[in-house]
Amino acid sequence: MATEHIREQQRFLHAHRTFLRAGLALVSAFAWVFVFQFSLAYSLSVPRALLFALVVYALSQVTLILITPLSAAHLRHGMKRAMFFGALCCALAFAVLGATLAGYFSSPLGWGLVLFGILLGVYHALYWIPYRLQNAGSSREPDALFEILLALMPAFAGVTLASIYLSPLRLLFGAAGLMLLSVVPLFFLRDSGERFSWRYFETFKKLFDVKYRTLT
Numbered sequence: 001m002a003t004e005h006i007r008e009q010q011r012f013l014h015a016h017r018t019f020l021r022a023g024l025a026l027v028s029a030f031a032w033v034f035v036f037q038f039s040l041a042y043s044l045s046v047p048r049a050l051l052f053a054l055v056v057y058a059l060s061q062v063t064l065i066l067i068t069p070l071s072a073a074h075l076r077h078g079m080k081r082a083m084f085f086g087a088l089c090c091a092l093a094f095a096v097l098g099a100t101l102a103g104y105f106s107s108p109l110g111w112g113l114v115l116f117g118i119l120l121g122v123y124h125a126l127y128w129i130p131y132r133l134q135n136a137g138s139s140r141e142p143d144a145l146f147e148i149l150l151a152l153m154p155a156f157a158g159v160t161l162a163s164i165y166l167s168p169l170r171l172l173f174g175a176a177g178l179m180l181l182s183v184v185p186l187f188f189l190r191d192s193g194e195r196f197s198w199r200y201f202e203t204f205k206k207l208f209d210v211k212y213r214t215l216t
Contacts, residue, residue, distance in 0.1 A: 009190055013134055016185040018146070020087055023178035025153035027094055027171050030161070032057065034168055035113055038101055042110050052110070056117040063121025069203040071125045072196040079130035080191040084183055086127025091179035093119035098172030133194060 035056055039049035071082060097116045099105055105112025161167045198206060 012185040012188045016083075016087075016182045016189075017131075017135075019178050019182035019185075020090070021150055022153065023091070023094070023175040023182070025150045026157050026178070027175040029154040030157060030168075030171070031094070031097060034097060034101060034172070035116070038113065039110065052113070056113050059114065059117040060121040060124075063118050064124045067122055067125035068129070069198070069200050072129055072203075073198075073200070075130060075133075075194040075196055078191045078193055079134060080186055080189050082126045082130045083134070084186050086123050086125075086130075087179060087183050087186070089119050089126060090123040091176045091182075093123060094172050094179065095176040098169050098176065101168055101172070130194075134189070 032053060036049055036053040039052040040046060043049050043052065075082060093116050096105060096112055096119060100110065100112030100116065105115065157171055160171060164170065
């Protein structure tokens with residue numbers, strides 16, 4: 001019974017990850033191209049558009065760095081909840097990007113792209129630690145056919161972009177829908193907590209500690 005329960009939990013985790021990876025594979029290769037294209041249409045300057053895209057990317061990384069210690073500290077309240085909100089932030093990020101391209105968050109100063117960068121950073125900060133902890137004991141072998149299909153998703157997205165009207169919006173909202181579906185299997189996962197003993201600023205001090213340098 002215990003072995004069957006573990007396998008069932010692995011199936012739920014795999015189902016969740018399947019939907020999330022499918023959504024990411026569909027748009028992640030083009031998301032920053034969309035950011036650049038929108039910035040170019042907004043600023044009419046290639047250097048400014050490139051700079052703004054770099055700023056948005058940097059903002060996502062800064063958000064990840066600043067929030068990760070807080071996310072780790074709150075894992076004692078449950079890893080499932082962190083993964084749930086992380087996946088929701090991922091779906092919302094690409095939905096916001098799609099809405100921005102449609103003109104809803106474009107003024108002032110294209111703040112929808114700024115929100116996209118922040119949400120993407122929050123997703124990484126909330127999601128990756130609990131997911132890797134949940135997946136650490138998994139013995140499930142990767143499905144070769146599924147991995148091939150995921151690898152072909154960017155090609156499918158490229159064909160869609162080249163042949164269908166308003167394809168960036170369709171891709172972004174479709175990917176957000178897949179990411180939203182990915183939270184459903186999480187409801188069936190057994191929850192657990194994980195203790196993180198370092199305080200917020202102590203975490204950054206440990207980052208440069210010689211003892212932990214080999215981990216980075």
